[in-house]
Amino acid sequence: MAKTNYLKRTINGKEYYYFRLRHNNLNKPKDVYATTVKELDQKIRKIRNELENNIINNKEVFETFFANWLFDVKFLTLKPSTKERYEIIYRNYIKNSPLSKIKIKDITLTDIQEYYNALIKRGSTVSCILALNKLIAPCIRYAYNNSILIRDFTGAIVLPKESEETKLNKANKVQPFSLDEHRRFITTIKGHELEMLFLTALNTGMRQGELFALTWNDINFQGCYVSVNKTAKNVAEVSREGREPSKVIIQTPKTVKSNRRVSIPNALSEQLKQYKLKQSEYKLKLANLYENNNLVFCTIDGKYLDSSNVRKRFKKIIDTINSNKSDDSKIIKTRTFHDLRHTYATRLFELGESPKTVQELLGHSDISITLDTYTHVLENIKVMATSKLNDLYISMKAK
Template sequence: MAKTIYKKKVKNGKEYYFYRLRHKNLTTPRDLYALSVKELDEKIKAILTDLDFNITNTKESFEAFFRDWLFDVRFLTLKPSTKERYEGVYRNYIKNSPLSNIKIKDITLSDIQTYYNKLVKSGHSVNCLKMINKLIAPCIRYAYNNSMIIKDFTGAIVLPKETEETKLNKASKVQPFSLDEQRRFVKAIKNHELEMLFITALNSGLRQGELLALTWSDIDFDRHYIDVNKTAKYVANVSSNGREHSKIIIQTPKTIKGNRKVSIPPTLTQQLKIYRFKQLEQKSLLLNLYQDNNLVFCTKFGKYLDSGNIRKRFNKIIDSINDNEKDEYKKISPRKFHDLRHTYATRLFELGEKPKTVQELLGHSDISVTLGTYTHVLESMKIIAASKLNDLYISMQTD
């Protein structure tokens, strides 16, 4: 048997190897026990490592630590809509996940990387992984800064890169109306209660939340522009206990670029003037029943429109167009309200507008977002440009 410096002690009728550990970061000595010399060596080494780095001795799990960090620390500086989104990440990807029961002091790069790789193999998107890491990485850094773990390893985490195929898949989800479909849509919404909401979306490219938050003071009728400075969204209050019922909130745009002045066609300005006059007439008829929020688009009682109701009515319009169309090839495929914004951008590109201008009008934070979103449109523009060049050379030869 190998010699050892450790003494033996009997505890609860069983013999153990024993060591009394002293360290500058311990207020009192700590007694350690193990059945073998090797086990006691490993135990001493692990505890000394924690003590040398002044790691807090805790049995708290990663899930519990993440939950407390998210709801008590990270939430302090977030908008309600972001809180709602992050609560969903916690509920779907952290709570009861393979990481949940690992002690925060024992969490490693390998634990995180293995979990991410598993998510990729099960079909989760690159954007999904980026969103999860957007929370896990700062949580790990917070643990490191508070002496809960020895090393901040977040810089070594490898996230999957977007392939050309995934980029094309993302672009394929953008479904603007063709010019013919747009004409038929505009014809179908004539005298519809939400006609001006749809017309304004098609002629300004504003997001639905920006349109629902729009007030009459945001429209400059003389200089023909809309001042985009806020957005409306139905958001639920969230906590570590879950989420409550949704309610409408008004908040600033997500990015600095979201605050913008969008020039609109004079024809739209004129339509909005007529629409405002009719709204004032309705307001005078309803008297005290009207809740004046100075909203451009609202219910007949002046309240905020419900996005779910808008979606249903939008789909109903598409269905009615298709019901009246005998030619199967001309039927409009399912669309989202957001495709009105894509239609606006597509028309601008077709008219020869530069990507930088489109980016500014749409309020994209970076031009790469614009270029990535409208890849298919820009590709078709290249073909048209080549065709024009070909026509030019032919005309030069015939002169």
């Protein structure tokens, strides 16, 4: 048995080592108990360390502390759509998780690291872990800054990296229309109720939410440009009590760079003018039944468009194109509305625009996003450029 100066005390028939701890930061002495000398030594060192670092004796468990930080602190500076996204992360990955019952003052780097590793083993994606850490890390820093943790260990967390295969799969999800598909799509949507929505997406690269929020005040016909300054989104109001039914809200665009001015072709400008006149006729016909939000793209009675409804109509157009294809035309693979934005960017690259220009027109926050998103497009353009060089050298030799 190890030698010790600790006293022993029997409580309910069980023998404990104990120590009466005195410290300047304690209002009165604190009795510390343990079944072994080693355990008691560790407890005393831990308590002294906390006292000397002015660590608050917070008894909250991680889940409670995280919820209080998220809903009462973090939410103060967030957009409604971001609140909704973060509430989903809290509900799926913090609430009732292996971290839940650990006291916030006792949580360690190992606890967080093991949780992330377990999630990866269960099949969670790298992007899921990164999104989760984007919330856990600032929560830990908040605890540290408020003297609840001895140190901020978030910089030591080892985060997973995407494999080359995952990166390739992401790049393959970018499916712009080829020139032939582009032409067939435009031909098929002529006279369609959403023709101008699709044409504007193809000629501006605007995101769906930006198009849904676009008002006539945002279009400068004289200067032939569109001011992108807001986005429409179906969002549920969230709190620690739960989620309310979703409703359309207007909020600032995705990033600061998303606030931008996009030039539009003269042809599109003229089409929009005609479309506006047609819309004015509907307003007169429906009179008081028309909900005038001054929207460019809306339902027949002036209300905001529904993304799921637009998605169904878009799919039906692709199906129509494929059912009417000629023998020499190819089947168009499944596409999303967002692929119209990719098509716009691809056409710009094919016309020789620089990545920096494309970045600004798309409203990407960083040029690396543009380059990563359109890696395959740029590679194809390089091949085409090399082919042109070969043709040039062949013609030079012929002369």
